[in-house]
Amino acid sequence: MALVVNSLASGSSGNCILVRDDNTALLIDAGIGIRRIVAALGDVGVDPADLSGILITHEHSDHIAGAVRIARRYRVPLVGNALTLQRISDAENVPTRVLDVDEEMTVGELLVRPFPVSHDAAQPVGYAISSNSATVVSATDTGILTPRIRDEAAAADLLILESNHDEEMLLKGPYPWYLKKRIAGERGHISNDTASGLLLDLADSGKLISVWLAHLSKTNNSPKMALTTAQYLLWSCLGTTMDIDVALRDVPSLCWRQADHAAQLGLFTHESKLSCGV
Ligand SMILES: [Zn+2]
Ligand SMILES: [Zn+2]
Numbered sequence: 001m002a003l004v005v006n007s008l009a010s011g012s013s014g015n016c017i018l019v020r021d022d023n024t025a026l027l028i029d030a031g032i033g034i035r036r037i038v039a040a041l042g043d044v045g046v047d048p049a050d051l052s053g054i055l056i057t058h059e060h061s062d063h064i065a066g067a068v069r070i071a072r073r074y075r076v077p078l079v080g081n082a083l084t085l086q087r088i089s090d091a092e093n094v095p096t097r098v099l100d101v102d103e104e105m106t107v108g109e110l111l112v113r114p115f116p117v118s119h120d121a122a123q124p125v126g127y128a129i130s131s132n133s134a135t136v137v138s139a140t141d142t143g144i145l146t147p148r149i150r151d152e153a154a155a156a157d158l159l160i161l162e163s164n165h166d167e168e169m170l171l172k173g174p175y176p177w178y179l180k181k182r183i184a185g186e187r188g189h190i191s192n193d194t195a196s197g198l199l200l201d202l203a204d205s206g207k208l209i210s211v212w213l214a215h216l217s218k219t220n221n222s223p224k225m226a227l228t229t230a231q232y233l234l235w236s237c238l239g240t241t242m243d244i245d246v247a248l249r250d251v252p253s254l255c256w257r258q259a260d261h262a263a264q265l266g267l268f269t270h271e272s273k274l275s276c277g278v
Contacts, residue, residue: 002021002022002131002133002134002257002258002259003019003020003021003129003131003133003134003136003157003158003257003258004019004020004021004255004256004257004258005017005018005019005020005136005158005160005254005255005256005257006018006040006044006252006254006255007160007212007214007247007248007252007253007254007255008027008032008036008037008040008041008252009031009032009036009040009249009250009251009252010140010212010214010215010216010247010248010249010253011062011214011215011216011217011218011247011248011249011250012062012164012215012217012218013062013218013249013250014031014032014036014062014065014249014250015028015029015031015032015057015062015063015140015214015215016028016029016030016031016032016037016040016066017029017138017160018040018041018044018046019110019129019136020046021109021110021131023108023109024052024107024108024109024110025046025050025051025052025108026051026052026053026054026055026107026108026110026112026129027051027053027054027055027070028055028057028127028129028138029054029055029056029057029063029064029067030054030063030064030065030066030067030070031060031061031062031063031064031065031066031067032065032066033065033066034066034069034070034073036066037066037070038070040252043252044252044255048070048073048074048076049074049075049076051070051074051076052076052077052107052108052110053076053077053078053079053097053107053112054067054070054071054076054077054078054079055079055080055099055112055114055127055129056078056079056080056084056085056088057080057117057124057125057126057127057138057140057141058084058119058121058122058123058124058125058141059084059087059088059121059122060121060141063141064088067088068088068090068091068094071091071094071095071096072093072094075095076095077094077095077096077097078091078094078095078096078097079096079097079099079105079107079112080096080098080099080114080125081098081099081100081101081114081123081125082098082100083122083123084121084122084123084124084125085098086122087121087122099112099114100114101114101115101116101123101125102114102115102116109131110129110130110131111129111130111131112127112128112129113127113128113129113130114126114127114128115127115128115148115149115152116146116148117139117140117141117142117146117149118142118143118144118146118186118187119141119142119143119187119188119189120182120185120187120188121141124141124142126138126139126140126142126149126152128152128155128156131258133258134157134158134258135155135156135157135158136156136157136158136160136256137152137153137155137156137158137159137160138160138214139152139153139159139160139161139162140160140161140162140214140215141162141189141215142162142189142190143184143185143186143187143188143189143190144186144190144194145190145194145197145198150198150201153198153202154202154205154207156209157209157210157258158209158210158211158212158256159202159209159210159211159212160211160212160214160247161195161198161199161211161212161213161214162189162190162195162213162214162215163190163191163192163195163196163213163214163215163216163221163226163229163230163246164183164189164190164191164192164215164216164217164220164221165183165184165189165191165192165216165217165220165221166191166192166220166221166225166226166229167184167191167192167193169219169220169221169225170183170184170191170217170220173219173220174219175219175220183217183220189215189217192213192221192225192226192229192230193229193233195213195226195230196229196230196233196234197233199211199230199233199234199242199244200233200234200237200238202242203234203238203240203242204237204238209242209243210243210244210245210256211230211242211243211244211245212244212245212246212247212254212256213226213227213230213244213245213246213247214246214247215247216246216247216249218249223246223248226246227244227245227246230242230244231244
């Protein structure tokens with residue numbers, strides 16, 4: 001079954017990624033309002049009642065703002081570790097499934113594996129989601145790239161990777177010092193330079209991979225800055241480029257589809273708008 005992934009929103013004002021195959025649809029986070037989620041799902045032909053789960057990365061509001069309302073109204077389980085689920089207020093009377101870090105769970109036809117990231121939340125995770133022929137890895141909201149995150153990224157066909165800020169823009173920008181320190185800290189968010197360094201390693205190893213740069217700061221970054229930083233590093237160090245796109249903040253933006261039969265060939269198609277909706 002071919003995987004299809006849509007970015008419904010990505011950034012510090014809300015995150016929501018749809019991952020599906022022919023028979024299973026999951027959200028990674030539901031950090032925007034229920035109306036926007038339902039509308040965005042409708043645009044790609046997905047009934048919210050058909051969602052098999054909402055995978056929660058951590059309890060910050062830009063990841064859970066619409067989660068409880070979706071879960072309650074459509075009886076969709078929130079999936080996450082116990083510490084994170086406990087931090088979500090109003091989550092009584094909604095279906096939940098506890099999935100601890102480093103355990104795996106089959107949701108519908110998809111295998112879901114959370115892995116630890118480094119962020120100032122109770123027990124933050126990224127997710128690797130696999131069909132029998134492709135893997136999507138989402139790693140955002142992490143202040144450092146651990147060996148584990150690197151290993152997960154190297155196994156991805158589509159990597160959704162945080163590229164939160166330009167280091168100079170953050171340093172010189174308007175945020176108060178404590179916030180700058182938090183963002184740049186080990187439990188904050190990774191910069192364009194850090195994300196690009198991982199992409200350089202992946203490209204150097206010859207891995208054919210699609211990349212979405214995600215969770216961009218509105219104040220301390222821009223899509224052009226994030227993309228240019230990555231492509232410049234790849235080009236100047238290796239004389240190559242990668243299939244890299246930038247997930248936009250407040251609107252549905254990217255769609256990635258594993259082409260039929262492409263897995264065997266190691267080739268994947270890519271579209272940059274929601275045209276692969278239905
Ligand atoms: Zn976030
Ligand atoms: Zn966060």
